[in-house]
Amino acid sequence: MRRAFVPMLLVAGLMLAYAPVMIAQGAYEQSMGLISKILYFHAPSGMLMLLSAIVCGVASALYLWRKSPAADRVAIASAELTALFGLIVIVTGPLWAKKAWGIWWDWEPRLTMSFVGWLISVSYLFVRKYAGPGSDKLGAALAVFGSVNVPFIYVSVNIWRTLHPKTTVVPTLPPGMRGPFWFSAATLFLLYLLLLTARIHLERQRATLDELYLAEED
Amino acid sequence: MFLQTALLVLRKDFAIEVKSREILYTTLLFALSCVLVFSIAFVKEGQPLEDAAAGILWIAVEFAGTLALGRTFERERYSETLRALLLAPASRAAIYVGKMLGIVLLLGVVELLLAPLVAILFHASLFAAPALLAALLAAGTVGFAVVGALFAAMLVRARSRDVMLPILLYPITIPVMIAGVRGTAALLQSPPDRPTVTMWIMILAAFDVVFLTLALWTFEPVMTE
Numbered sequence: 001m002r003r004a005f006v007p008m009l010l011v012a013g014l015m016l017a018y019a020p021v022m023i024a025q026g027a028y029e030q031s032m033g034l035i036s037k038i039l040y041f042h043a044p045s046g047m048l049m050l051l052s053a054i055v056c057g058v059a060s061a062l063y064l065w066r067k068s069p070a071a072d073r074v075a076i077a078s079a080e081l082t083a084l085f086g087l088i089v090i091v092t093g094p095l096w097a098k099k100a101w102g103i104w105w106d107w108e109p110r111l112t113m114s115f116v117g118w119l120i121s122v123s124y125l126f127v128r129k130y131a132g133p134g135s136d137k138l139g140a141a142l143a144v145f146g147s148v149n150v151p152f153i154y155v156s157v158n159i160w161r162t163l164h165p166k167t168t169v170v171p172t173l174p175p176g177m178r179g180p181f182w183f184s185a186a187t188l189f190l191l192y193l194l195l196l197t198a199r200i201h202l203e204r205q206r207a208t209l210d211e212l213y214l215a216e217e218d
Numbered sequence: 219m220f221l222q223t224a225l226l227v228l229r230k231d232f233a234i235e236v237k238s239r240e241i242l243y244t245t246l247l248f249a250l251s252c253v254l255v256f257s258i259a260f261v262k263e264g265q266p267l268e269d270a271a272a273g274i275l276w277i278a279v280e281f282a283g284t285l286a287l288g289r290t291f292e293r294e295r296y297s298e299t300l301r302a303l304l305l306a307p308a309s310r311a312a313i314y315v316g317k318m319l320g321i322v323l324l325l326g327v328v329e330l331l332l333a334p335l336v337a338i339l340f341h342a343s344l345f346a347a348p349a350l351l352a353a354l355l356a357a358g359t360v361g362f363a364v365v366g367a368l369f370a371a372m373l374v375r376a377r378s379r380d381v382m383l384p385i386l387l388y389p390i391t392i393p394v395m396i397a398g399v400r401g402t403a404a405l406l407q408s409p410p411d412r413p414t415v416t417m418w419i420m421i422l423a424a425f426d427v428v429f430l431t432l433a434l435w436t437f438e439p440v441m442t443e
Contacts, residue, residue, distance in 0.1 A: 064439050112392075119389045126385060132377035137440045141372060145365065145390050148432060152393035152425055159400075159417075 027176025044185035057147030060140035077199035086118035120146035227316025249282040271342035272402035318367040357422035
C-alpha cells in the first residue's frame, strides 16, 4: 500500500480536479434543477460512511476478542472517516431537502440512522480522546454495539415513519447522470482509501514512537 | 453456579441499598422533577399534547436510569470494590448479570410509582391494558439496563465518566426509546391498539436478546486490564 500511495494520490488529485467538469456536463435534471448536483457528493459520501462504519465495527470486534493492535489502528482511522463522511452527508442532505421537500430535516429512517450513526462515531472519537486509560477497549465496545444497533434503528424508524428517495434511485439513474455519478463515487472512494492509509500509517508511527520511548526508559 | 453468583451480587447491592436507600430516593425524586419539567413543555392551555404522556414516561425512565447507573457504579469505585469483585474467582458475566438485575429492579420500583403518576397528571389511559403496559416497561427497562450496566461498568475507570455515560448510552438505546414511546402511544389510543403494542414488545424482546448476548460476550474482554 505504501508504494502505491504517491501514484494513487496523483490519480485522486487529477480525478478530484476533473470531477466538477464532469458533473457540470452531466445531464440536467429538470424537476430539481441545479440542486440535483448534490447527489454526486451526497450519495457516494453516504456509501463511504456506511463502509467505514462497517470497517470500524469489524476492526473493533477483532481488537476486542483477538487483541490485535493493528485492528485497533484500523478502527480509530475508520471511525474518524465515518465522522468525516457522515458530516458531509448530514450537511449536504438538508441543503437538497430544503429544495426537494420544503424542509431541512425529517425524522425518517435513513436520516435518523445517519444522524445516530454519525453521533456514535463522534462519541467514539470523544471516548478515545477524553476517557483516559482503557479508552481503547471502551471505544471498541462502543463501535461493536453501535454497528449492531444500526439495523434496529432502521427497522424501528421504518415502522414509525417513512420520504427519502429509495436506494433504487442510483441503479435507475438516467444515462446522462450515471457517468458522472460513478466517477464521483470512484473519486471519493479513492480519497477514502488514501485518507485511511495515511491515518493508519500515522497511528503505526505513534505506536512505534511509544515503544521507543519505553525502550529508552528501560 | 452462574445464577448463584449473579444473585449474590444482586443481594449485596440490595443489602447496601436497603440500608441507605440513597439511590432509590434520589432516582425517584429525579424522575419526578423530570415529569415536572416536561409538564411545562408539553401542556398547552391545561391540556397535555397528544402522546406526550408516552414520551414523558420513557424519557423520565431513561434519565433517571442514567442517574441510577452512574450512582450504582460510583459506589463500586469507593475503596476499589469493583476490582475486588472482578478478582473474585467467579464468572465475570455472572457479576455483570447481577449488577444489571439490580438496575432492572430499581427502575422497576421507580416505574411502579412513575406510571400511575404520569397517567393521573396527563389524563392518559395508561392502565387500559395493564398486562401490555407491564410487558412493554419490563422489556424496555431490561434493554436499557443491559446496555447501561455494561457501559457504566466500563466507564468506572475512565476520565469524565459522568458526561460520557449519557453520550454513549443515549444513541445506543434509541431503539428502546422508539419502541417504548411508540408502543405506549399505541396503548393510549382508545381502544388500545393491541397488535401494534405487541409488535413493539417483540422488537424490544429481540433487542434485549441480541444486546444481552453481546454484553455477556464483551464484558470479559472489556473488564480485563
